[in-house]
Amino acid sequence: MSLESRVMEEIKTAMKAKDEVGLRTLRAIKAAILIEKTAEGGGEVLTEADELKMLNKMAKQRRDSIEIFVSQNREDLASKEREELAIIETYLPKQLTxxxxxxxxxxxxxxxxxxxxxxxxxxxxxxxxxxxxxxxxxxxxxxxxxxxx
CATH class of the missing domain: 1.10.10.410 (Arc Repressor Mutant, subunit A)
Incomplete structure (x- = not known):
């Protein structure tokens, strides 16, 4: 099952469960997929490597944001980013110790x-x-x- 179809199924599940964090994050992943697919040189179907690269980029953005928010004593914003990062990481391979x-x-x-x-x-x-x-x-x-x- 491709990442896009997995995300679409999980969006439905998150909507039924009224999971705001999951829904927000899954919609961000869906938007990133659409951007990749419509980008110049992008194809109709993303390869697994493209999906992985996109998810890593999203995770890195969240980590950088967390670092900035923590340094500025904005724990409310950092906690939102942590929640999103946790969901994005479920789609990534296990990280090496x-x-x-x-x-x-x-x-x-x-x-x-x-x-x-x-x-x-x-x-x-x-x-x-x-x-x-x-x-x-x-x-x-x-x-x-x-x-x-």
């Missing part, structure tokens, strides 16, 4: 043959593709810097 991320990156570093910070670009290229959706790009970058230092 820090230890799992480090182990995966050690294997990638060995595979690429990197041995200094100058090889970071090689490692990041492979890591970004292999770990897409499983870890945040910022976390990957920080871990790679640490491992290559």
């Amino acid at each position: 820090n230890d799992e991320l480090v182990e995966a990156l050690k294997q990638i570093i060995a595979q690429v043959g990197a041995n200094s910070a100058a090889d970071m670009g090689k490692v990041m290229g492979v890591a970004s593709k292999q770990l897409a959706g499983q870890a945040d790009g910022k976390a990957i970058s920080t871990a790679v810097k640490t491992l290559l230092a």
Whole structure:
């Protein structure tokens, strides 16, 4: 079942259950899907990679907003973003723990043959593709810097 059809079914369920948070978030996902589909170069059907990329972008936006709202002592707005983020994350693959991320990156570093910070670009290229959706790009970058230092 595609993401779009899953979201449409869950919108119906959220409407029946009068779940305002779920409905708001699901409608945001639906809107993002429509934007992707109608964007220049977009096709009628989104690939799984496109869906994953879109959901990661939405999750990152929520995390950034939470950070800003917390720094400005706006807990009311931060809590709304946390609620939406929790729902968006249900559509994403399980995120790697820090230890799992480090182990995966050690294997990638060995595979690429990197041995200094100058090889970071090689490692990041492979890591970004292999770990897409499983870890945040910022976390990957920080871990790679640490491992290559």
